[in-house]
Amino acid sequence: MSSTAQAVHHEEHHQSFFERWFMSTNHKDIGTLYLSFSFLMLFVGGSFAMLIRAELFEPGLQLMQPYFFNELTGMHGLVMIFGVIMPSFVGLANWMIPMQIGAPDMALPRLNNLSFWILPFAFVLLLSTFFMPGGAPAAGWTMYPPLVLQGGESIAFMIFAIHLMGISSILGSINIIATILNLRAPGLDLLKMPMFCWSWLITSFLVIAVMPVLAGAVTMMLFDRFFGTNFFNAAGGGDPVMYQHVFWFFGHPEVYIMILPAFGVISEIVPTFSRKPLFGYKAMVYAIACIAFLSFIVWSHHMFTVGLPLGAEVFFMYSTMLIAVPTGVKIFNWVTTMWRGSLSFEVPMLWAIAFIVLFTIGGFSGVMMALVPADFQYNQTYFIVAHFHYVLVGGALFSIIGAVYYWLPKWSGRMYSNFWAKLHFWSSVISVNVLFFPQHFLGLAGMPRRIPDYNVAFADWNMVSSIGGFWFGATQLIFVGVVIHCVFFSKQKAAARVWEHAYGLEWTLPSPAPHHSFTVPPVIDDSQLAHGDVSH
Amino acid sequence: MAAAANPVPWQMNLGKGATTVSREIWDLHMAALWVCVALGVIVFGAMFIAIFRFRRSKGAVAATWSHNTLLEVCWTIVPILILVGLALPATLLTRKLYNTSGAQMTVKVTGYQWLWRYDYISYEGKPVTGVKPIFSRLAWNSNAARQLDSGINPDSIVSRDGYHDYLLNVTHPLVIPAGVKVRFLITGGDVIHGWWVPDFAAKRDAIPGIMNDAWAKVDKPGIYRGQCYVLCGQDHSAMPVVVKVVPRDQFNAWLSAQEQPATLDRAARTAQVGPRKPAPAKG
DSSP: OOHHHHHHHHHHOOHHHHHHSSSSOHHHHHHHHHHHHHHHHHHHHHHHHHHHHHHHSSOOOOSSSSHHHHHHHHHHHHHHIIIIHHHHHHHHHHHHHHHTTTSSSSOOHHHHHHHHHHHHHHHHHHHHGGSSSSSSOTTTTTTTGGGGSSSSHHHHHHHHHHHHHHHHHHHHHHHHHHHHOOOOOOOOOOSSOOOOHHHHHHHHHHHHHHHHHHHHHHHHHHHHHHOOOOOOOGTTOOOOOHHHHHHHHHHHHHHHHHHHHHHHHHHHHHHHTTTTTOOOHHHHHHHHHHHHHHHHOGGGGGGGOOOOHHHHHHHHHHHHHHHHHHHHHHHHHHHHHTSSBBOOOOOOHHHHHHHHHHHHHHHHHHHHHSSHHHHHHHBBBHHHHHHHHHHIIIIHHHHHHHHHHHHHHHHHHHHOHHHHHHHHHHHHHHHHHOOOOOOHHHHTTTSSSOSSOGGGGGGHHHHHHHHHHHHHHHHHHHHHHHHHHIIIIIOOOOOOSSSOOOOOGGGGOSSSOOOOOSOOOOOOGGGGGGTTTOOO | OOOTTOOOTOOOOOOOOOSSSHHHHHHHHEEEEEEHHHHHHHHHHHHHHHHSSBBGGGGOOOOOOOOOHHHHHHHHHHHHHHHHHHHHHHHHHHHHHHTTTTSEEEEEEEEETTTEEEEEETTTEOOOOOOOOEEEOOOHHHHTSSTTOOOGGGGOOOOOTTTTTTTTTSSOOOEEEETEEEEEEESSSSSSSEEEEEGTTTEEOTTTTOOOOOEEESSSSSEEEEEOSSSSSSSSSGOOOEEEEEOHHHHHHHHHHHHHHHHHHHHHHHHHHHHOEEEEOOO
């Protein structure tokens, strides 16, 4: 291994900065690019959120016109979904999948380069809409017509940006599927793979299935706006509700695209720090597959108030409630993995525990919203804002941060500051609840989402929520500091097996991992795998 | 006039509302909430016991098992049973929510950027004619206060009954009789809006080209407030829904009074203009 590593270092010396970072076909460098890009976007989307919470700090308009507020809410959602959560999971997949399955690199390295480099251009297109006449699209991230069609011509830029993001994530997913199905080390059966690889394998199929659906929806919108078609225009014989069906047929699997890899990450972290194998490995795999299948038949629960027929309401209620069963299995299995373990609470474990609690709270409000009559009172209020921020911030984002703390020493070869990382954790976990928990109350009291101004009865909880928001936002600056310190300045070297009980092929590589992971396929020893023996 | 059902500072839960359906929804909401709390106590409880009992720092030694079929079957079956328990009442209630039959009054609700238009279509089996539509837009005092840097404190906007009605009051509310099943036909004039009175649990998207319906039978007279809940452009936050429920006899009197001035008005205008001239021939 060391001779391989030396050869790789030799090769690195010949790469100029431009060659290494712009023309890279290396899964680690591209993974780093993905993660850095999504880190940057986290602060772009986060700054929109700060502006939103600042305007909502008290009733009345203090900072911006309502139209600009609407631009911010929509762009906040698009940036966070397509610019932060999705690319950071792809970044993690890039870094970890070849290392976890004993492969030298991704199966399609050039495609890998392309799928990343599409993204910066997509976001330049998307963010440039702020500076166009008429401003950015201001109809929310869901972009419902007819409202979105009232916007300026900037919506063409948004649509092309979405096309590009879709292409990028489809190419990324093709690569992940090709890698997992073709490049596993001999002896590493599918049912011995780490859960993270499993979650990404299934997620990739979701991405390939639904991104073209979104592309279709926004293309019809493009034609309605610029070429005189009437797909969604009632006056021309079209149907605005059809857009919503097509959009959510993409949109609900999309929700699981953003959470399944998080399940994978948590299923890696919890056994490591419980010093006990993952409970019910096979059930975990089947649960993910089951959730992925169900995610295709629940889309109309986003549309319970559009006037669906009674039968459809009831069908989508039942199918949605059914998702709670495999999701429950996952949560029970994580808790049972911890039961009778030998727990220690290093930073990644703290984030994983917070994930389980916060994601479960988000799941609870999800079950409540699945009940059609109850949803009539929750629909489009702050209750749903609270719900999806619990699953996307407390869920997806926390798992990503946990994953970074788990694997960063492997990537950089150095340990980060435990003190600052713990401070980051505790400050985040408290502020995220101050930020989002009161939004449940606001929603139940009747405050609609996507409003810049509100009645004075909603003032108090909004102020609490905004304070939590600024606190949470500021806390993430600690994260920047911890990561930069770890990568460039930390003196503490990380061992190959960074965590005492961490099993899996990635921990057999030195830290930092060599430029090419496994030039020779490793010999698989079940006792060294996280899930080597799943028979018991 | 009941204002108690409208949102209040520090409110933390759903209101019970003013209709039988809204109360049943409240019950369902509370049942679901308590189920979630109970499950939360079990799951988080087990987790925190694990966190405190099975610590390596306390010398805990990890077990090696990773499978228990009975346990796994149990926690697949039991949640299904719990969900069936919630789904049954929810299904019955959804049917009730959808049952607009037997309405004694029909009002058409149209959402525009940014006001609501109400047309009385029929009442007690007869079509309503001669009543002008009600255009229900944000009250002028709220409108002045909501402008960027208006300098007007939103807290100073108070209705006659003492409710701080900033952004929750309109120029002309919809007026409906108490104790009458009213069917609302809801549609949109330009973009999609959402008509919602939380206390009635009556809520439907107002979509151009589509006629949705909802219903409410409100027994208690009062002023009931809600808001547009579907993003409809820059003044989305400024198109409240206000419904004034009045006793039935009072409503009947009000309705005939509405019909009366309309005819008078027309007569007066005709008198002013003088004998009607024949329409000029098109050519």
